[in-house]
Amino acid sequence: MFQFLANIFGYLLELLYNLVNNYGIAIILFTVIIKLLLLPLSIKQQRTTKKSAELQEKMKAIQFKYKNDPEKMNQEVMSLYKSENMSPLSGCLTAIIQFLLLLSIFYLVRSPLTYMEKIPVDNINNYVSQLQEEGQTVSNVYPEIDLIREYGKLKEKNPEDLNVEKINLKMNFFGLDLSKIPQQNMGDFTVYIIPVLYIISSFVSIKMTTKQQEKARKESNKSVIDGETGEEVKEGNNEMDAVMQTNKMMSWMMPIMSISIALVAPLGLALYWLINNILMIIERTILDKFIKD
Numbered sequence: 001m002f003q004f005l006a007n008i009f010g011y012l013l014e015l016l017y018n019l020v021n022n023y024g025i026a027i028i029l030f031t032v033i034i035k036l037l038l039l040p041l042s043i044k045q046q047r048t049t050k051k052s053a054e055l056q057e058k059m060k061a062i063q064f065k066y067k068n069d070p071e072k073m074n075q076e077v078m079s080l081y082k083s084e085n086m087s088p089l090s091g092c093l094t095a096i097i098q099f100l101l102l103l104s105i106f107y108l109v110r111s112p113l114t115y116m117e118k119i120p121v122d123n124i125n126n127y128v129s130q131l132q133e134e135g136q137t138v139s140n141v142y143p144e145i146d147l148i149r150e151y152g153k154l155k156e157k158n159p160e161d162l163n164v165e166k167i168n169l170k171m172n173f174f175g176l177d178l179s180k181i182p183q184q185n186m187g188d189f190t191v192y193i194i195p196v197l198y199i200i201s202s203f204v205s206i207k208m209t210t211k212q213q214e215k216a217r218k219e220s221n222k223s224v225i226d227g228e229t230g231e232e233v234k235e236g237n238n239e240m241d242a243v244m245q246t247n248k249m250m251s252w253m254m255p256i257m258s259i260s261i262a263l264v265a266p267l268g269l270a271l272y273w274l275i276n277n278i279l280m281i282i283e284r285t286i287l288d289k290f291i292k293d
Contacts, residue, residue, distance in 0.1 A: 003115075005104035009034075010115035013108065017116070017169070024173025027268055031275040034101070035283070041097070046287040055080065102273075106261060109269040113144040117166040127154055127164070145179050145266050171268070178268040194270040195262045201277035202259070208284055 012033065017026040058080055066073035113119045127147050128138050134153070138146045147154065151168045158164045171179040175190070182191040262270040 001100070002103045002107050005100065006107035006111075006115045009104060009108050010112075010118070013112075014116045014118075022170050022173065023112075023268060024171075024176070024178055024271060027178075027272050028275050031272055031279065035276065035279045038097070039283070042283055043287060046284075102261075105272055106265065106269060109266055109272065110142055111144050112169065112268075113147065113167060117169075119163050119166055123161075123163050127158075127167070130154065130157055139184075141264075142181065142266065145181070148179050173271070176267060178266060178271060180267055181265065182262070182267070183264045191267060194267050194274055195259065198262060198270050198274040198277060199259055201274060201281065205277055205281055205284075208281065 009030070013026055013030050016029045016033075017023060020026055020029070059077060062076045062080065063073055066076060108115045113124055114121065124144060124147065128143050131138050131146070131150055131153065136146075136150060136153070147167055148169050148171060151164070154164050154167060169179075171177055176193065177190075180188070180191050182195060185191045262273065
């Protein structure tokens with residue numbers, strides 16, 4: 001699945017790279033396009049979040065009415081979700097898609113010669129062997145990144161090989177080498193610039209998500225009056241609390257996982273996540289302002 005998506009994304013990234021002739025700018029444009037493609041899902045997710053808060057009064061009344069009959073209460077709650085065309089776990093859909101994208105883009109950035117330039121695996125293995133014969137150490141995890149760095153040597157050994165020309169990717173992005181891996185270049189402070197900016201943007205994004213969830217929680221905890229008994233309903237919505245806890249856990253898990261990978265992956269991957277976070281913050285700000293239902 002991840003390799004299939006990486007291969008599809010590779011066509012788009014290669015097209016953008018051929019247009020701008022810079023790997024960093026191509027990744028930025030790639031991120032913007034992916035975000036635009038996912039915009040309908042984001043709009044739906046935002047509306048679902050707001051609609052969930054509006055359903056809390058009805059759900060609390062159901063829980064109060066059937067508090068001594070859990071089976072009936074669950075049936076009524078599910079009927080309410082069905083009548084409103086909603087799913088109790090709809091908030092997790094975005095997190096799942098983000099997880100798929102995270103690993104797919106990781107495959108793409110880790111092996112740009114395979115998924116972006118479509119260089120045959122046999123050729124790549126041959127180039128790796130050539131470097132190793134000269135005593136050059138080639139990473140087992142990121143061999144294609146090492147090939148990109150050693151393009152000059154490969155060009156000398158294979159002057160007529162057209163596939164070697166594809167290895168010459170322009171990885172310099174405003175003075176930053178996007179092929180560098182923080183873990184392998186800990187003495188170079190420039191490798192920390194993009195990951196640190198990504199961490200900052202992640203916390204801003206998490207704060208926005210937490211703020212939205214707390215707003216929904218406050219709405220769900222407001223007292224309502226049961227229509228039949230006239231009694232005040234104060235019980236919280238256990239189902240919604242569970243969903244919020246799940247979403248909160250996912251909102252923290254994704255950045256932590258991404259930061260861990262960013263430290264051991266080429267900077268091109270961290271750049272994608274950074275731009276994606278910035279676009280996400282802008283998107284949430286705009287949608288929260290204009291989507292009212």
